[in-house]
Structure formats: structure tokens, C-alpha cells
Amino acid sequence: MTHSNQKPLSLFLGRLLRRSELAQAERQAVLGLKSQVAQVRAHRDIVLLGDQVNSCCLVVDGLAARFDQLADGRRQLTALHIPGDICDLQSVVAPVASWGIEALTTTTVLHVPHAELKRVASEHPGLALAFWRDTIADASILAKWVVNLGRKSAQSRIAHLLCEMGVRMEQAGLGRRAAFAFDITQNQLADAMGLTAVHVNRTLQAMRGDALVRFAGRTVELHDWDRLARIAEFDPAFLQVMRGERELVDA
Amino acid sequence: MTHSNQKPLSLFLGRLLRRSELAQAERQAVLGLKSQVAQVRAHRDIVLLGDQVNSCCLVVDGLAARFDQLADGRRQLTALHIPGDICDLQSVVAPVASWGIEALTTTTVLHVPHAELKRVASEHPGLALAFWRDTIADASILAKWVVNLGRKSAQSRIAHLLCEMGVRMEQAGLGRRAAFAFDITQNQLADAMGLTAVHVNRTLQAMRGDALVRFAGRTVELHDWDRLARIAEFDPAFLQVMRGERELVDA
DNA sequence: CTCTCCTGCTGATCTGGGTTATACTACGAT
DNA sequence: ATCGTAGTATAACCCAGATCAGCAGGAGAG
Numbered sequence: 001m002t003h004s005n006q007k008p009l010s011l012f013l014g015r016l017l018r019r020s021e022l023a024q025a026e027r028q029a030v031l032g033l034k035s036q037v038a039q040v041r042a043h044r045d046i047v048l049l050g051d052q053v054n055s056c057c058l059v060v061d062g063l064a065a066r067f068d069q070l071a072d073g074r075r076q077l078t079a080l081h082i083p084g085d086i087c088d089l090q091s092v093v094a095p096v097a098s099w100g101i102e103a104l105t106t107t108t109v110l111h112v113p114h115a116e117l118k119r120v121a122s123e124h125p126g127l128a129l130a131f132w133r134d135t136i137a138d139a140s141i142l143a144k145w146v147v148n149l150g151r152k153s154a155q156s157r158i159a160h161l162l163c164e165m166g167v168r169m170e171q172a173g174l175g176r177r178a179a180f181a182f183d184i185t186q187n188q189l190a191d192a193m194g195l196t197a198v199h200v201n202r203t204l205q206a207m208r209g210d211a212l213v214r215f216a217g218r219t220v221e222l223h224d225w226d227r228l229a230r231i232a233e234f235d236p237a238f239l240q241v242m243r244g245e246r247e248l249v250d251a
Numbered sequence: 252m253t254h255s256n257q258k259p260l261s262l263f264l265g266r267l268l269r270r271s272e273l274a275q276a277e278r279q280a281v282l283g284l285k286s287q288v289a290q291v292r293a294h295r296d297i298v299l300l301g302d303q304v305n306s307c308c309l310v311v312d313g314l315a316a317r318f319d320q321l322a323d324g325r326r327q328l329t330a331l332h333i334p335g336d337i338c339d340l341q342s343v344v345a346p347v348a349s350w351g352i353e354a355l356t357t358t359t360v361l362h363v364p365h366a367e368l369k370r371v372a373s374e375h376p377g378l379a380l381a382f383w384r385d386t387i388a389d390a391s392i393l394a395k396w397v398v399n400l401g402r403k404s405a406q407s408r409i410a411h412l413l414c415e416m417g418v419r420m421e422q423a424g425l426g427r428r429a430a431f432a433f434d435i436t437q438n439q440l441a442d443a444m445g446l447t448a449v450h451v452n453r454t455l456q457a458m459r460g461d462a463l464v465r466f467a468g469r470t471v472e473l474h475d476w477d478r479l480a481r482i483a484e485f486d487p488a489f490l491q492v493m494r495g496e497r498e499l500v501d502a
Numbered sequence: 503c504t505c506t507c508c509t510g511c512t513g514a515t516c517t518g519g520g521t522t523a524t525a526c527t528a529c530g531a532t
Numbered sequence: 533a534t535c536g537t538a539g540t541a542t543a544a545c546c547c548a549g550a551t552c553a554g555c556a557g558g559a560g561a562g
Binding site for chain 1: 549
């Protein structure tokens with residue numbers, strides 16, 4: 001059944017507002033999006049590689065990942081999505097998915113039909129701009145991942161991911177950067193970092209022994225943020241898509 | 252001096268038109284963008300890492316790359332840009348560059364002020380949408396690079412890049428996918444592929460011996476496209492951001 | 503209450519690609 | 533002419549991370 005889900009949508013609105021100013025009518029339009037809730041169990045694919053999709057996938061609770069896959073089945077995650085994120089806003093424009101979406105933990109998602117998103121974007125140019133900004137934020141994380149995979153050691157990569165997730169969780173109001181829910185298996189982490197699970201295990205052990213990371217239940221604790229950031233060469237600048245003026249809309 | 256450069260801008264217009272329908276007035280607006288030409292010699296940086304920029308960088312001739320850099324100076328290219336591409340459309344929204352832009356060969360670029368782009372985007376919602384689509388196309392290449400760097404062998408990565416560039420050059424009307432200008436050094440290729448120049452050299456030799464690639468002057472020839480694509484696991488789908496209806500604008 | 507299967511963990515061994523160093527062009531500058 | 537500089541090529545050696553082959557504990561399914 002498709003209907004309005006104000007509470008989860010306010011998460012999404014919050015994410016947009018972090019980067020874009022939105023008029024009252026635009027905020028209402030976001031909160032009024034028709035959508036459909038679904039719960040997906042850990043390890044299930046939400047969108048299959050190559051699917052033709054007609055809705056976007058908004059994470060409400062849990063953790064989801066965009067991925068691509070080789071012929072032999074090995075996966076590479078290309079993005080992690082926390083509550084408030086839309087995993088595949090690009091599908092509005094490229095409806096044949098050249099990616100898949102996987103639930104890393106038990107995850108609640110909202111399926112928002114493309115038709116709805118197109119409608120609000122055309123009625124409110126400010127929202128179209130906000131969607132563009134959202135895509136740019138996503139892409140700048142992607143660019144950092146390229147650097148990490150291409151040039152950094154296993155430890156530095158993992159450290160960078162932890163810093164990135166910490167800041168994103170904090171920005172989203174879902175924890176502190178030094179302690180946040182991050183319920184991911186070593187296998188999934190390996191798929192994100194372009195490593196094997198064995199090596200992730202060994203590297204995490206070294207980092208734990210070095211007091212850089214601590215996994216407590218389903219949360220991570222980063223006690224020595226500065227040292228971790230130094231190892232990662234982490235600079236949060238790439239996460240700051242400037243909170244936008246509305247110039248493009250109102251000029 | 253800032254003025255209109257219709258001929259080079261028509262390249263950019265062509266690129267937009269491959270993905271978006273544009274009304275006559277919108278096309279004129281693109282061709283009428285005020286801009287400034289510049290020639291940059293090979294290996295010079297066009298935009299420095301961390302620069303505050305107030306214009307976008309449109310490649311008119313040559314080859315440019317977006318990159319990021321580690322503390323020790325090692326580079327990782329995150330995108331290659333051929334004539335018609337805007338290297339940093341995202342800078343309109345994120346004017347503090349968390350990337351650099353480098354001329355790989357002697358390159359002619361057009362600096363298009365953000366103010367100009369914002370003006371046409373606000374006057375023509377169809378252009379704002381076209382810019383969004385452009386960003387999405389850029390990001391889907393980025394996602395493929397993540398997969399290549401994370402999970403593929405040196406040979407497969409290089410093969411994939413050659414296939415990607417072939418298709419892009421062909422789409423841009425700058426050659427055939429099996430033979431196109433690609434004047435890149437092994438060092439630069441190494442920076443793109445997350446490898447060392449030494450290993451790129453070894454791998455290229457193997458591929459040459461295997462009749463997969465041939466460098467003739469400043470062009471590449473790919474005589475056995477199918478075999479190359481198989482090695483690369485190359486599927487051009489990710490390059491196809493659907494030529495767009497104008498729904499978001501005219502709905 | 504047992505039987506999986508998943509997850510974390512470990513050790514032994516192997517290899518793709520990194521590192522370092524050197525030589526051989528072709529070319530642009532003086 | 534010659535010198536310096538990029539770029540390609542090569543060889544010898546090294547190492548981070550992959551591969552393979554397990555084991556143990558815990559949680560869900562029957």
C-alpha cells in the first residue's frame with residue numbers, strides 16, 4: 001500500500017536540509033511523498049543487479065549498501081547508506097540499475113516511486129537543486145573511495161571508512177563520531193574495502209591491539225580519533241557540500 | 252577576457268544533448284555562456300588541490316584528469332576528461348575543491364564562471380536537469396572505477412579503462428571505439444589505475460604481445476574488442492544514462 | 503535439542519604487484 | 533652539437549595481501 005510516511009521522510013528531509021535551504025512548501029512536499037515501507041533481512045538484496053526499477057530506496061533504519069559484482073560472484077560495495085540516505089537517487093534518471101542494493105543488517109526501507117520524486121522536483125525547482133546536491137555529495141564520497149582503494153594500505157582504508165562513517169552518523173544525528181552503531185560483518189567490510197575477509201580480520205586485530213578501534217556489540221568506538229584520522233589521512237572537507245544558497249532557483 | 256566561445260561550447264552542448272532533451276532557448280543559452288579560453292601544457296595543474304574556484308573547467312581539446320593526492324605526493328586520478336566534458340561541474344555547489352585537475356597532454360580549456368552556469372540553470376530548469384544528469388553520468392563511471400580498483404587485476408583494470416575511453420570517445424564523435432586518440436603516459440596510467448608505472452609497463456607489454464592493444468603514435472588501437480571486453484568484464488550499460496524525457500521540468 | 507550455517511579467528515603458503523636501480527631512447531632547450 | 537629531461541624498458545628482490553585449509557562458538561531452523 002502506498003501512502004504518506006511522515007516520520008521516516010523527516011529523516012530524508014533532514015538530510016536535504018543539511019545541504020540545501022528549502023522553502024516551507026518544499027518541505028511539505030517532501031514530507032508528503034507517497035511511499036511504501038518494507039523490512040529487509042540482513043544479507044538480502046533489496047535491488048538486484050540489472051533490475052529495472054521504478055522507485056528509489058530510502059533507508060529508514062539499519063544499514064544498506066550499493067554494490068557491483070564480478071562474473072565470479074565477488075562483490076565490491078560502492079556506497080554505504082545510513083538512515084536518511086536515498087541509495088539510488090540516480091535511478092530516477094537511469095532506471096536500469098547498473099548496481100545492486102543489499103541490506104547489510106536488518107533494514108527498514110521506504111520505496112519512493114520515481115513518479116513522486118519527479119512530480120515534486122518539477123513543482124519545486126528548489127527540490128530539483130537539492131537532489132542535484134545530494135548526488136554530488138554521494139559522488140564526492142565515491143571519489144574518496146577511489147583514492148583509498150587505489151593508493152592506501154588496508155589499515156589506512158579501514159581507518160578512513162571508520163572516520164567517514166563516524167562523521168556521517170554524527171551529521172545525521174545518529175551518534176557521536178567516536179561512538180556509533182555500525183553493525184557490519186568482516187565479510188561485508190572486506191567487500192567494501194576491496195580486501196579479503198581474512199585480511200580484514202588480521203588488520204582489525206592489529207588496530208584493536210593498537211587501541212584504534214573497539215567493537216562493542218553492534219557499535220564501534222574510536223577512542224583515539226586524531227590518531228585514526230592521521231593514519232587514514234582523513235580530511236572531512238569532502239563531506240561538506242556547502243549548505244546552499246538558492247541562487248540557482250531564485251536568481 | 253571573458254566572452255562567448257560558441258564553437259567549443261557546442262561540444263559541451265553535444266554532450267548534454269546526448270543525455271537530455273533541450274529546448275531551442277536552452278541550447279542558445281549554453282552556446283551563449285560567457286567564458287575564457289586557456290591553454291595548459293602537459294603535466295601542469297589546472298586546478299590545485301584545495302583551491303577555491305569560481306568557474307568550471309570545460310575541456311575543449313586534449314585530455315585532463317581530476318585527481319586527489321596523498322601526503323607523500325602519490326596521486327590517484329579519479330576521472331579522465333575528454334573534449335566536451337566539464338571536469339568539475341560539482342564545484343558550482345562545492346566551490347572549495349577537494350580535488351585537483353591536471354592536464355595530461357597539452358590541453359585547451361574553457362573557464363566558465365559559476366555565475367554564468369547558475370544564471371542559465373535558474374533561467375532554464377531544463378538545463379538544471381541536464382546538469383544533474385551530467386553529474387550522474389560522472390558518478391556512475393566513478394562507481395565502476397571503485398569496482399575495478401577494488402576487485403580486478405592490473406590487466407583487467409587497464410582493459411576496462413581502454414574500453415570505457417573507447418566508448419566515450421565514440422559517443423563524443425572523437426574516433427571509433429577500436430581506434431582513438433589517447434595520449435597518456437604510463438605514469439599517468441599508473442596513477443589512474445592505482446598501480447606503479449613499472450607494473451603498468453609490464454602489463455601493457457603482455458597485452459601488446461597478446462595483440463590486445465597497440466599504441467601507434469598518440470592513438471590506441473584495440474583490434475580484438477570482444478576479447479578485451481571479456482577480460483575487462485566490460486558492460487557499456489553504466490555509460491548509458493538514459494536520454495531523458497523532460498518530465499521533471501514540464502510535468 | 504540437535505543440526506546447520508554464519509561469523510570470527512588462525513596458520514601455512516603463495517603471488518601479484520611494489521621497490522629500487524639502471525639503461526636506452528627521443529626531443530626540446532641553449 | 534650537447535645537455536638535460538621525459539618516457540619506456542629491464543632486471544632482481546621484496547612484501548602486503550590473497551589463497552587455502554582448517555577450528556570454535558553462537559544463533560536460527562527444524
